[in-house]
Amino acid sequence: MDPVRKQSVYLKTLFFLFFVGLGISSPYFGIFYKHVIVSADGTPAIGLIGLIFFVMPLVSLVANLPAGILADKFHSGKHLITLFCFGVALFTALIGLAGEDFAHGWTANGKFIYIFALLFFLNCSFYPIMPMLDAETLLFLNRHSRREFYGAYRLWAPTAGVFPRS
Numbered sequence: 001m002d003p004v005r006k007q008s009v010y011l012k013t014l015f016f017l018f019f020v021g022l023g024i025s026s027p028y029f030g031i032f033y034k035h036v037i038v039s040a041d042g043t044p045a046i047g048l049i050g051l052i053f054f055v056m057p058l059v060s061l062v063a064n065l066p067a068g069i070l071a072d073k074f075h076s077g078k079h080l081i082t083l084f085c086f087g088v089a090l091f092t093a094l095i096g097l098a099g100e101d102f103a104h105g106w107t108a109n110g111k112f113i114y115i116f117a118l119l120f121f122l123n124c125s126f127y128p129i130m131p132m133l134d135a136e137t138l139l140f141l142n143r144h145s146r147r148e149f150y151g152a153y154r155l156w157a158p159t160a161g162v163f164p165r166s
Contacts, residue, residue, distance in 0.1 A: 004144065011137050011153055014081070018129060025092075036099045037115065039108050048112045056119055060127035067128035068135075077136045080128070087125030091118050 033052060034044040067084070071077040095118045097103060098111050106114070137154070141147045 007140055008153075011133070011140060014133055015137075015154060018133065032099065033115070036103075037108050037111050045108045045112065048108065052112075052116060052119060055116075056123050059120060059123040063124040063127045064131060067132065071132055071135070077132050077139075081132050081136065084125045084129050084132070088122060088129070091122035091125060094118050095122065 033049045037045045039045050071080050
């Protein structure tokens with residue numbers, strides 16, 4: 001497989017996996033927290049769960065800037081994308097332990113602190129992936145004078161060749 005086609009397949013696969021992973025998991029976060037962060041009387045700790053959903057998107061403001069600076073300064077966007085994907089997988093698995101015997105005897109506040117700390121690191125890994133993937137795709141398409149096909153890559157549309165036909 002020639003390098004251009006290989007890079008094209010790499011980028012489209014990353015977009016596909018990112019959107020599939022996000023689409024499969026995101027509807028179930030609230031349900032998971034509702035069953036794991038439970039008060040002593042057996043009711044979900046709605047205030048703590050709401051705090052998670054309020055604070056975590058703000059992490060993108062903190063996470064995207066240093067990730068973008070590192071990627072630009074060291075020209076290491078692909079390597080950082082890989083590192084961040086492994087970070088997302090690791091922190092997601094560690095958060096999942098909060099629902100297992102590992103955290104069985106913990107209070108709602110203990111589980112909240114554990115999940116909140118890991119979610120911070122998870123989101124520091126998760127939020128920079130999409131802007132970095134967009135940047136890598138645009139760099140690739142600019143190199144081949146095909147910037148107009150960004151939408152086809154972003155939507156991981158299958159194509160017959162490396163680029164859609166004009």
